[in-house]
Each structure stands twice: as structure tokens, then as C-alpha cells.
Amino acid sequence: MSTDETMTTVDSRYREIDRSEWARLAPGVPNPLTENEVVQLRGIGDRLDLAEVREVYVPLSRLLSTYAEHTKRLGAETADFLGEPDSTTPFVVAVAGSVAVGKSTVARLLRELMSRWPGTPRVELVTTDGFLYPNAELERRGIMHRKGFPESYDRRELVRFLTDVKSGASEVRAPFYSHVRYDIMPDAQVTIRRPDVVIVEGLNVLAPPPTPNDVAVSDLFDFSIYVDADVAHIEKWFVNRFLALRQAAFSNPNSYFKVYADLSDEDAVAKALGFWNDINLPNLRENVEPTRHRANLVLRKAPDHTVETVLLRKL
Numbered sequence: 001m002s003t004d005e006t007m008t009t010v011d012s013r014y015r016e017i018d019r020s021e022w023a024r025l026a027p028g029v030p031n032p033l034t035e036n037e038v039v040q041l042r043g044i045g046d047r048l049d050l051a052e053v054r055e056v057y058v059p060l061s062r063l064l065s066t067y068a069e070h071t072k073r074l075g076a077e078t079a080d081f082l083g084e085p086d087s088t089t090p091f092v093v094a095v096a097g098s099v100a101v102g103k104s105t106v107a108r109l110l111r112e113l114m115s116r117w118p119g120t121p122r123v124e125l126v127t128t129d130g131f132l133y134p135n136a137e138l139e140r141r142g143i144m145h146r147k148g149f150p151e152s153y154d155r156r157e158l159v160r161f162l163t164d165v166k167s168g169a170s171e172v173r174a175p176f177y178s179h180v181r182y183d184i185m186p187d188a189q190v191t192i193r194r195p196d197v198v199i200v201e202g203l204n205v206l207a208p209p210p211t212p213n214d215v216a217v218s219d220l221f222d223f224s225i226y227v228d229a230d231v232a233h234i235e236k237w238f239v240n241r242f243l244a245l246r247q248a249a250f251s252n253p254n255s256y257f258k259v260y261a262d263l264s265d266e267d268a269v270a271k272a273l274g275f276w277n278d279i280n281l282p283n284l285r286e287n288v289e290p291t292r293h294r295a296n297l298v299l300r301k302a303p304d305h306t307v308e309t310v311l312l313r314k315l
Contacts, residue, residue: 014298014311022310023055026062032116041112043105044248045241047305053109056299056307060225061113063297064093067223068197069119089168090194091120092220095201096291097227098284099148100238102305106227107201114197122195128202129177131158134184149283150204155217162220165198180249182256203283206291218294226295231284233303235276242272 017025031054033041042048068091075088093110097103107125115123131153138144138152146152157175164172176188192198206224209216218224229237242260246268250261260271292298298311 011311013293014313017310017312019055019306019308019310022059026059029058029062031058033112037112038109041105041108043102043108044244045100045237045305046102046105048105048109052306053113056310057106057109057113060297060299060310061110061117064110064197064223065114065117065120067091068114071222072119087168089166091197091222092162092166093197093199094205094218094221094224094295095199095227096203096206096224096288096295098229098234098288099203099280100241101227101229101234101301102237103201103227106225106299107199111199114199120196123197123199124192124195125199125201126161126174126190126192127177128153128158128200128205129179130175130184130190131155131161132177132184134186135182145279146283148203148279150207150210150287153204155210158217159215159220162200162217163215165192166220168194170194180252180255203288204291206294207287208291208294224295224297226292226298227301228292228298229301230303231281233301234284235273235281237305238276238280239269239272242275243268 031050033050033053035050038048038050038053071091072088076086079086079088095103095107095110104127107127111123111125114120132138132147133141133152133154135144138147143149143152161172161174170193172192174190174192176185176190177183178185178188200221204217205221206218206226207216208218243265245257246261246263249255250257252258255261260268263271296313299307300309300311302308
């Protein structure tokens with residue numbers, strides 16, 4: 001089934017809101033970020049400017065903060081009904097989508113924006129990269145070539161982490177993943193201490209459970225976002241990002257990908273397309289894209305990386 005055919009099926013579950021209409025949903029709300037902050041948050045290849053933040057992400061952060069405030073209120077009222085002390089736990093937001101679609105930028109941006117709202121001053125961001133099995137374990141299992149596919153993640157550890165977060169634990173630790181080393185760093189961790197909001201970003205965060213008796217990672221989310229675009233556009237963005245990284249991160253002598261730093265433009269494009277066609281496209285088609293309909297909200301991007309349409313699931 002093609003992307004267009006899939007969205008035709010899904011559209012009846014959503015309100016489709018074009019960009020101009022969406023931008024009017026936060027009237028009078030100022031953009032709290034400066035141009036310099038936006039530049040620092042922008043990922044390689046992403047087109048993100050003050051207008052994009054004001055028209056797309058300020059309304060989105062306001063919506064998320066509204067959901068978080070009402071969820072907190074419901075938790076307090078439920079505790080009162082049960083005669084128990086209020087033990088409201090963090091509001092958990094998921095950001096899913098393909099490699100190179102810009103989901104990391106979206107997650108970082110929402111962290112900054114939501115932390116500026118009075119009701120959610122403490123916002124943490126966790127990526128599921130930290131829950132990949134270490135390279136040595138992937139090699140042992142013979143699935144190093146499928147890194148990023150669902151089987152390459154320690155799903156049980158991710159579920160345990162999110163369960164601890166939702167239980168209100170005073171401190172929860174997650175593994176730390178180095179994109180330079182392309183591996184889990186055994187001597188480093190990410191520590192979460194009872195934030196108001198936790199944003200979880202990753203490829204397969206909306207995947208269903210492996211068996212009906214398992215807990216899905218998505219069962220632990222309060223709101224989920226899928227960053228969407230035409231596959232041909234994502235492929236172009238992936239190749240362009242690979243070319244840009246060749247001159248940046250790949251040139252780091254400690255980088256796992258340093259062997260690609262001196263490739264010619266032609267060879268670099270060929271290498272990027274090989275990675276795309278052999279790994280990222282199959283993962284997108286088989287595992288990531290089929291979870292899109294599970295999201296509460298879909299950000300649909302245009303060829304220039306800007307958001308052109310928002311799909312909001314009907315209540």
C-alpha cells in the first residue's frame with residue numbers, strides 16, 4: 001500500500017488542519033525562543049526558522065501543555081475520589097518517524113517550548129538510541145546490519161524505564177548512546193528526576209507489542225506525534241545529511257564513520273543510497289510507517305522540510 005493510500009485510510013480518524021489554520025490556533029501567544037536558540041536546536045538539513053516555530057510549534061506546544069495540565073488535574077481528582085494522596089506522574093510525549101525526517105529537531109524544540117509554559121517547567125528528553133543493544137551484542141546476535149530495526153532494541157529495558165517514570169520514581173536512569181562512537185557508552189547514563197514532562201524520541205516507539213500479552217511501549221505514552229513526509233523527500237534529505245556529516249561529524253577522528261570522511265561526492269552519494277535502500281527504507285516500510293496511524297498527531301512535511309499539514313486524532 002502506498003503512502004497516499006495509507007493516509008486516505010487513516011484520514012477519517014483525524015482532523016486535517018492546513019498550516020495557515022493551525023497557525024491561528026495560538027493567537028497572541030509569543031514565541032519564547034530567540035533566533036540563536038532556534039539555530040542551535042535545528043538539525044542538519046532541517047529548515048527551521050522563527051516563522052516555522054511561531055506558526056507550527058508554538059501552537060503544538062500549547063496543545064501539549066493543555067493536555068498535560070488536564071491529565072494532571074484528572075490525576076489529582078481521581079486521587080481525591082479514592083481518598084488517596086495526589087501522586088500525579090510525568091506526562092509522557094512520544095515523537096516518532098523515519099530517519100532524516102527531522103523528529104530529533106521536533107523533540108528538542110518541544111522540550112524547549114514546553115519548558116517555558118508555567119505548568120510544565122521541568123521537561124526531559126530521552127532518545128530510544130540509548131536502548132539499542134551494544135554493538136558487541138548486535139554482532140553476537142548477527143543483526144548488526146539491522147541496527148535500528150525493532151529487534152535491535154532492548155524493548156524490555158525501555159518498558160521498564162518508562163514504567164518507572166510513570167510510577168513516579170524519584171530517580172530513573174537510562175543508558176547513554178554516543179552518535180560519535182555509534183554505540184552505547186557503558187560508563188555514562190542519562191538521569192531523570194521526576195520531571196513534569198518526558199519526551200521520548202525514536203524510530204519504533206509506536207510499534208505494537210511483539211505478542212498480545214506484552215506491554216507496548218506506546219501504552220506508556222500520554223500523547224504521541226508522528227513526523228511524516230513523502231518517502232522520496234526523506235531519501236533526498238538522508239543523502240544530503242550524509243554529505244553534510246561527511247564534512248562535520250565524520251571528520252572527527254573518534255567517529256565510527258570516519259572512514260567515509262574522504263569520500264568523493266559521487267562515492268558519498270552512492271554510499272548514502274546504499275544505506276538508505278538496504279537499511280533505512282526497508283525499516284521505514286516494514287516497521288516505522290505502519291505505526292503512523294497510532295499517533296495522536298501527525299506533522300506532514302513538504303519537500304522543503306517545512307510542515308504543511310497537521311492531522312489531529314479525533315477524540
